Amino acid sequence: MLRWGLLSTARINRRLIPAIRAAEGAELVAVASRDRARAEAYARQWGIPRAWGNYEALLTDPQVDVVYISLPNSLHAEWTIRAAQQGKHVLCEKPLALSVEQVDRIIDAAESAGVVIAEAVMYLYHPLLQKAQRLVKAGAIGQATLARAAFTFFLDRLHDVRWKPDLGGGSLWDVGSYPVSFIRWMVGEPEEVFGWQTLSAGGVDTAFAGILRYDNGILAHFDSGFRQQFYLQAQVTGTEGTLTLKRPFLMTPESHLVLQRAGEEERVVAGPAQDPYRCEVEALTAAVLDGTPLPVPLDLSRANVATLAALYRSARAGKPEVIPET
Numbered sequence: 001m002l003r004w005g006l007l008s009t010a011r012i013n014r015r016l017i018p019a020i021r022a023a024e025g026a027e028l029v030a031v032a033s034r035d036r037a038r039a040e041a042y043a044r045q046w047g048i049p050r051a052w053g054n055y056e057a058l059l060t061d062p063q064v065d066v067v068y069i070s071l072p073n074s075l076h077a078e079w080t081i082r083a084a085q086q087g088k089h090v091l092c093e094k095p096l097a098l099s100v101e102q103v104d105r106i107i108d109a110a111e112s113a114g115v116v117i118a119e120a121v122m123y124l125y126h127p128l129l130q131k132a133q134r135l136v137k138a139g140a141i142g143q144a145t146l147a148r149a150a151f152t153f154f155l156d157r158l159h160d161v162r163w164k165p166d167l168g169g170g171s172l173w174d175v176g177s178y179p180v181s182f183i184r185w186m187v188g189e190p191e192e193v194f195g196w197q198t199l200s201a202g203g204v205d206t207a208f209a210g211i212l213r214y215d216n217g218i219l220a221h222f223d224s225g226f227r228q229q230f231y232l233q234a235q236v237t238g239t240e241g242t243l244t245l246k247r248p249f250l251m252t253p254e255s256h257l258v259l260q261r262a263g264e265e266e267r268v269v270a271g272p273a274q275d276p277y278r279c280e281v282e283a284l285t286a287a288v289l290d291g292t293p294l295p296v297p298l299d300l301s302r303a304n305v306a307t308l309a310a311l312y313r314s315a316r317a318g319k320p321e322v323i324p325e326t
Helices: 013-022 036-046 055-059 073-085 100-113 127-137 177-187 276-290 298-317
Strands: 002-007 026-032 050-052 066-069 089-093 117-120 144-154 192-199 205-213 219-225 227-238 242-246 256-261 264-268
Touching: 002 013, 002 055, 002 276, 013 026, 013 066, 013 276, 026 036, 026 055, 026 276, 036 050, 050 055, 055 073, 066 073, 073 089, 073 100, 089 276, 100 117, 100 298, 117 276, 117 298, 127 177, 127 227, 127 242, 127 256, 144 177, 177 205, 177 219, 177 227, 177 298, 192 298, 205 227, 205 298
Parallel strands: 002 026, 002 066, 026 050, 066 089, 089 117, 144 219
Antiparallel strands: 144 227, 192 205, 205 219, 227 242, 242 256, 256 264
16 A cells, blocks of 8 residues: 655645545545645645645655655656655656756656656556557558647636746646647657747747657647637547547546548547546556556656757747757
8 A cells, every 4th residue: 555645735636636545555645735724724625634834744754655746847856856865656747847857867866766756647547548559559540640639728827837937837838748748659759849839928838839750751740728729639640540539638538539441430448437547546556566667657758858848949949959869
């Protein structure tokens, strides 16, 4: 049994709390906030046994095995590393970090401490994404030639941290991470990217559009945004068909695959509906307790951060950006 602690009282915790409680081998035991009164009120609201008034106290709590980090993006690397140094396993919200160099420090910290660190890209832990990847690799759509994806919504909370550039705000770091990770999950690592962005008065991208180019001829395009209607897209097209993920990313019970070939459509599912948040909790639990490989290992997280960072550099420079080989 792994005992979990929440590092912050962020809104996303509402997804993780029931997932931890439903998961095999997991128990929620503590929460921390920078404000003790807030932590105690949050613990009462959610029935969490212990509350800490600072983050360090949670990291040194001997009765916590795993820390879930849902802080603003700019704090992910720092607190993931600090948790690892205290011998805690970590599930950190995406993006895992804001630079490849930060990811490398996270990897070093995990190896030095002998702990498991995973990025909470919850939808990639869902069996439907494993199924989609297998179908494309098996040639279900022939040779993949084009991938397209999108995630936009209207962010109307003016004081949301995603509007703050110093906290790692911006649509690409936030919802843009989903379509970029989907494209990479399905067709691999791009050679070159080109990005365009529209900036807010505060300096974060309210809209981002990008192209990914592959050395085998595959092209991919995506967009993300905070000032558009809610819209999701995830699709791969090949020489013999198209595979579309319906209700992508959020992975509701209605999510499924549609495989189109030779003028016919086939609805594809991957067993009973599953909560993607529970999937990621149980994946980390299995990695810690049984040594089961993570579906989203740190090298994949590193590659996603490298791609996102290259897209931002391209948008600033107004020219294509080659993804550095490592």
